[in-house]
Amino acid sequence: MATPAEIEDLIGKMSLGDRRAFSAIYSATSAKLFGVVLRILNNRADAEEVLQEAYVKIWQNAGKYQVNGLSPMTWLITIARNQAIDRLRARRAATSDLSEADAIADPGPGPEALAIAASDGERISACMEHLGPDKADAVRRAYLLGETYEDLAAHYRIPLNTVRTWLRRSLQNLRECLST
Amino acid sequence: MSDEIEQELKALAAEYALGLLSPAEARAFEDLMTTDPDLRDAYAEWVEDFVTLTDGIVPQTPPASVEKAIEAQLFPQSKTVSGWRARLGLLPAALTGAVLAAVVLVAFDFGPKGPEFEPELVAALGGDGDSLRIAASFDAETSVLRVDRAAGTAADGRSFELWLIVGDNLPVSLGVLPDAAVAEFVLPAQLASGAILAISDEPLGGSPTGQPTGDVLAAGALTPV
Numbered sequence: 001m002a003t004p005a006e007i008e009d010l011i012g013k014m015s016l017g018d019r020r021a022f023s024a025i026y027s028a029t030s031a032k033l034f035g036v037v038l039r040i041l042n043n044r045a046d047a048e049e050v051l052q053e054a055y056v057k058i059w060q061n062a063g064k065y066q067v068n069g070l071s072p073m074t075w076l077i078t079i080a081r082n083q084a085i086d087r088l089r090a091r092r093a094a095t096s097d098l099s100e101a102d103a104i105a106d107p108g109p110g111p112e113a114l115a116i117a118a119s120d121g122e123r124i125s126a127c128m129e130h131l132g133p134d135k136a137d138a139v140r141r142a143y144l145l146g147e148t149y150e151d152l153a154a155h156y157r158i159p160l161n162t163v164r165t166w167l168r169r170s171l172q173n174l175r176e177c178l179s180t
Numbered sequence: 181m182s183d184e185i186e187q188e189l190k191a192l193a194a195e196y197a198l199g200l201l202s203p204a205e206a207r208a209f210e211d212l213m214t215t216d217p218d219l220r221d222a223y224a225e226w227v228e229d230f231v232t233l234t235d236g237i238v239p240q241t242p243p244a245s246v247e248k249a250i251e252a253q254l255f256p257q258s259k260t261v262s263g264w265r266a267r268l269g270l271l272p273a274a275l276t277g278a279v280l281a282a283v284v285l286v287a288f289d290f291g292p293k294g295p296e297f298e299p300e301l302v303a304a305l306g307g308d309g310d311s312l313r314i315a316a317s318f319d320a321e322t323s324v325l326r327v328d329r330a331a332g333t334a335a336d337g338r339s340f341e342l343w344l345i346v347g348d349n350l351p352v353s354l355g356v357l358p359d360a361a362v363a364e365f366v367l368p369a370q371l372a373s374g375a376i377l378a379i380s381d382e383p384l385g386g387s388p389t390g391q392p393t394g395d396v397l398a399a400g401a402l403t404p405v
Binding site: 017019020022023026030031032034035036038039047048051052055056059068069070071073074077078081082085121122123124139140142143144146148149167168169171172174175178 | 187190191194195198199200220221224226227228229230231232233234235236237238239240241242243245246247249250251253254255349350390
């Protein structure tokens, strides 16, 4: 695994059009990014397409990397995650007629939410526990399943404004916990 | 800024990072971020925290077809390194000992013999009977690579471009060959030994992409005299 400094160096070279740097960054990071998009999309063909889209973005946006203040792996994973979430939402929109019935019948955290619960980093994990299971689950659903306030409201069967209020409060509590 | 507003903005940054804002709200937040460094920091902080939700996700090696598809999309006209190797492989005669020996002779018999030019490395690009034949010689002392074309002229509206290939790196252009038979290029001495020189057929004035676009017409490795 390449060090953050090495990845940062490769991003800098990519921004100058260095294709060898692209190959190197792909070798060093594609397995992690593929793991993430596969987890989000739970479908290999979609995950392969999204991985391709993500690396095209990474190449095209390498020059903007320095201004966003993120560590290099965070930047790369976030591009892949956002790309996967876009795909997931498009897929959901395309099949909303079918899945609406499922969503209403869904009694609680689905198997996918249970599967993602085990994958947190330690620090956020500890603070998420303080939020309580529903709120922690909602944050994970938003981050790893791309669920919107509408999705969450349907899932927890509470009004949209209510879900927004309690999730915002949860995020403020989470920030407080993470900052201490 | 009051604590309350600051807390609100931090929550907004989290909602933006999670993708919970509507498109219009997200755009408004992006506008705010461009003028407010604290907000940018708040956003970056959230992203760093949320990304740890992926810490436990086990890496999975994607199939090789994905990387090929990406490179084909990003670099549609370029020749990959392996492509170059394959094309150079079509010119095995240029690298055989017999031909090398012959061309070393050519380099000594007909090559330029300025008093200060004492090559340690030579390369033969193209062999007997090839339409393009070039003897290259390199003097590490002066970093001068001298290229002497014994045969071959670029087609009308085309140029010969000289490339240096070091190890597995992509070719680096050394420049377009002038009309004159003998030309000199400057080359960092530490790159020269074992490097491959190649000539490709390019549009007039050289490759527009910075990488070879036309056929490789001749190639040879720089080896000690």
